[in-house]
Amino acid sequence: MKFKLIRSNKRFLYKGIIVEPQVRDFFTGRIWTRSNTPFHQEKVNAYIQQNYFNVKSGITSQPKGIFLRQSFTCNRCYNQIQHEFVQYNCAKCEKICVYCRHCINMGRVTSCTNLILWNGPLPLKYQKHVLDWDGTYTPAQKQAAQELTESMNNKRSHLVHAVCGAGKTEILFPAVLHALNKGLRVCIATPRTDVVLELFPRFQKVFPNTNIHALYGNAPKQAGFSQLVLSTTHQLFRFENAFDVELVDEADAFPYTIDLALQQAVLKAKKEGAPIAFVTATPSTQILNTVKKENWSYSFIPKRYHNHPLPVPRFEALWSYEKGITRGKIPLKLIEWTEKRLSNREPFLIFFPTIQLMQKAIPLFQRMNEKILSVHAEDEHRKEKVIKLRNEEIPGLLTTTILERGITINNVQVAVVGAESKIFTSSALIQISGRVGRNVQFPEGDIVFFHHGITAEMDEARNEILRLNKEGFGS
Amino acid sequence: MKRNEVENCLLCNSPIDVPVTWKTLLTNEFPRTICLECEEKFEICKTSNEEVTSLYKYNEQMKDYLHRYKFMHDLLLAKVFRYQLHYHLKKTKELIVPIPMHAEKRKERTFAHVDELLNEAVIPYTHLLEKMTTATQASKSREERLNTPQIFQLEQGVIVQQKDILLVDDIYTTGTTINHAKQLLLDAGAKSVKAFTLIRG
Numbered sequence: 001m002k003f004k005l006i007r008s009n010k011r012f013l014y015k016g017i018i019v020e021p022q023v024r025d026f027f028t029g030r031i032w033t034r035s036n037t038p039f040h041q042e043k044v045n046a047y048i049q050q051n052y053f054n055v056k057s058g059i060t061s062q063p064k065g066i067f068l069r070q071s072f073t074c075n076r077c078y079n080q081i082q083h084e085f086v087q088y089n090c091a092k093c094e095k096i097c098v099y100c101r102h103c104i105n106m107g108r109v110t111s112c113t114n115l116i117l118w119n120g121p122l123p124l125k126y127q128k129h130v131l132d133w134d135g136t137y138t139p140a141q142k143q144a145a146q147e148l149t150e151s152m153n154n155k156r157s158h159l160v161h162a163v164c165g166a167g168k169t170e171i172l173f174p175a176v177l178h179a180l181n182k183g184l185r186v187c188i189a190t191p192r193t194d195v196v197l198e199l200f201p202r203f204q205k206v207f208p209n210t211n212i213h214a215l216y217g218n219a220p221k222q223a224g225f226s227q228l229v230l231s232t233t234h235q236l237f238r239f240e241n242a243f244d245v246e247l248v249d250e251a252d253a254f255p256y257t258i259d260l261a262l263q264q265a266v267l268k269a270k271k272e273g274a275p276i277a278f279v280t281a282t283p284s285t286q287i288l289n290t291v292k293k294e295n296w297s298y299s300f301i302p303k304r305y306h307n308h309p310l311p312v313p314r315f316e317a318l319w320s321y322e323k324g325i326t327r328g329k330i331p332l333k334l335i336e337w338t339e340k341r342l343s344n345r346e347p348f349l350i351f352f353p354t355i356q357l358m359q360k361a362i363p364l365f366q367r368m369n370e371k372i373l374s375v376h377a378e379d380e381h382r383k384e385k386v387i388k389l390r391n392e393e394i395p396g397l398l399t400t401t402i403l404e405r406g407i408t409i410n411n412v413q414v415a416v417v418g419a420e421s422k423i424f425t426s427s428a429l430i431q432i433s434g435r436v437g438r439n440v441q442f443p444e445g446d447i448v449f450f451h452h453g454i455t456a457e458m459d460e461a462r463n464e465i466l467r468l469n470k471e472g473f474g475s
Numbered sequence: 476m477k478r479n480e481v482e483n484c485l486l487c488n489s490p491i492d493v494p495v496t497w498k499t500l501l502t503n504e505f506p507r508t509i510c511l512e513c514e515e516k517f518e519i520c521k522t523s524n525e526e527v528t529s530l531y532k533y534n535e536q537m538k539d540y541l542h543r544y545k546f547m548h549d550l551l552l553a554k555v556f557r558y559q560l561h562y563h564l565k566k567t568k569e570l571i572v573p574i575p576m577h578a579e580k581r582k583e584r585t586f587a588h589v590d591e592l593l594n595e596a597v598i599p600y601t602h603l604l605e606k607m608t609t610a611t612q613a614s615k616s617r618e619e620r621l622n623t624p625q626i627f628q629l630e631q632g633v634i635v636q637q638k639d640i641l642l643v644d645d646i647y648t649t650g651t652t653i654n655h656a657k658q659l660l661l662d663a664g665a666k667s668v669k670a671f672t673l674i675r676g
């Protein structure tokens with residue numbers, strides 16, 4: 001690290017250009033489109049001319065296969081799915097160019113786009129980071145925190161498997177602090193924007209001396225060099241060779257699990273040989289295979305921090321619920337369940353397999369109580385509605401799987417309608433069940449799977465929860 | 476244009492599985508590019524007059540579409556309305572004239588969005604006009620728009636005398652753009668000038 005700084009400083013004198021800290025701090029570790037930076041174009045061009053950047057084409061093509069067909073790769077998102085590349089007559093170049101649809105939400109990358117990577121002096125990391133946290137660990141949390149710190153220190157990748165409500169964010173604190181004070185750059189990535197928004201204030205509070213950036217779609221501009229970056233996995237498309245330590249929270253969440261380019265993005269954002277840690281309540285088979293194959297270390301926390309077992313879902317048949325709701329009638333069992341929550345004044349979440357069915361159901365529920373609301377992924381008021389439920393301003397929410405993880409509401413009772421639907425995989429059902437009983441004052445609660453036939457996924461979810469309770473409590 | 480050219484909806488990426496019927500076989504020329512749910516969110520425009528015909532209203536769905544197509548430069552989305560445009564314009568007897576972009580603006584966007592819509596719909600067209608200013612109508616106030624001097628000129632050497640012309644643009648809002656083009660063409664001797672837009676704002 002020191003060697004690099006000296007060398008860069010020499011070069012910087014030699015080149016006779018004064019490197020502005022803002023430019024250096026922004027571009028370090030980033031890969032950016034040349035024509036779309038937060039700085040003046042002439043300024044960026046001057047830096048490029050003085051070799052402060054490596055420049056590469058947005059999209060490269062290589063002949064592949066026995067027929068040597070052109071195969072494209074996007075150099076920002078590493079997408080290689082060929083049908084996501086579009087060839088077109090480019091009016092700028094007056095020839096055929098190609099663009100990538102995979103990462104187009106971040107501004108289009110074409111074969112005639114230049115991507116620039118900072119090659120100049122690195123920011124100085126002089127800060128003394130402190131951890132300002134006076135919480136306490138359960139023995140299992142403490143052990144996992146130690147194991148994780150040790151792994152990161154030894155550049156060994158690591159999986160933390162912690163049940164919903166085990167307090168996994170706190171487990172990260174010592175590993176992050178240790179790395180920061182070694183002068184390393186740390187990234188905490190997650191597929192879900194909601195999780196970034198939830199983690200940001202918590203990390204700001206406990207790392208008061210650290211400049212932390214939170215990156216997600218349409219995030220506000222943030223100044224300076226951040227040694228600790230909280231980011232959606234999507235935003236990692238814009239980093240390359242940047243991080244010394246990478247922690248991926250909720251690594252099993254959609255769309256990370258099915259999007260190869262996202263998985264690549266996580267890998268290309270870290271430096272070569274840098275360790276990576278996954279933290280999740282429901283590791284996928286894919287993750288477990290990687291752990292085995294690459295010989296990662298592993299921590300397991302089967303118990304919640306409050307030392308109560310996980311609520312076990314019960315199954316209730318709700319035959320032909322879809323027909324009923326479509327005809328304007330909520331099945332009796334579901335009415336009774338909801339009425340009970342309303343009379344007990346217990347907040348509730350009811351999960352639906354599709355937006356369509358939920359939207360048919362919401363007016364019917366509002367006849368029971370007009371304050372009941374619904375949320376889905378594209379709902380602009382998603383955050384506010386969840387806050388309303390938390391503040392007891394509304395009695396309950398109907399939701400799609402969007403609220404399956406990341407939210408904590410005291411004493412919440414949960415029902416899944418149509419638990420047999422494909423979208424409710426065992427890990428989704430485990431996450432949904434994990435919403436119940438998180439608070440020490442309300443460690444129990446009802447979790448019911450209303451179904452039209454029991455599926456293997458439902459059984460698997462229930463068995464896994466029973467197994468975890470057995471691991472944690474030995475009974 | 477093959478069947479299965481697009482397997483996932485160009486707007487929401489969910490799989491398009493429309494059962495093959497006689498109707499889909501007959502309209503083989505333009506297989507579906509968006510799913511039914513996305514299609515239903517576009518609102519048909521019913522208020523057209525003699526002078527200007529528009530196909531859709533400028534609702535949230537259309538706003539999102541236009542943003543992705545024109546401003547995020549997702550050129551592939553030119554395919555979304557190809558069947559509807561083809562259907563409405565194939566029997567046009569007038570000379571179809573797209574509203575042009577300023578050359579510099581076209582380079583910046585890397586494509587001419589109106590031309591591309593027509594290309595995908597397989598509708599032949601002729602360019603008669605040149606745009607002289609790079610300022611967009613959207614960046615001006617209403618007052619400014621109404622008082623700007625002519626923003627188009629005729630391309631060199633074109634003759635429009637006695638011609639019936641149909642101007643084509645993506646969106647009709649205040650009508651300033653269309654009116655400028657129309658006035659210029661009528662002054663140059665065109666017999667009639669009507670307009671067609673995908674969207675009415």
Ligand SMILES: [Zn+2]
Pocket residue numbers: 090091092093094096097110111112585
């Ligand atoms: Zn080009």
Ligand SMILES: [Zn+2]
Pocket residue numbers: 074075076077078079100101102103104109
């Ligand atoms: Zn890409």
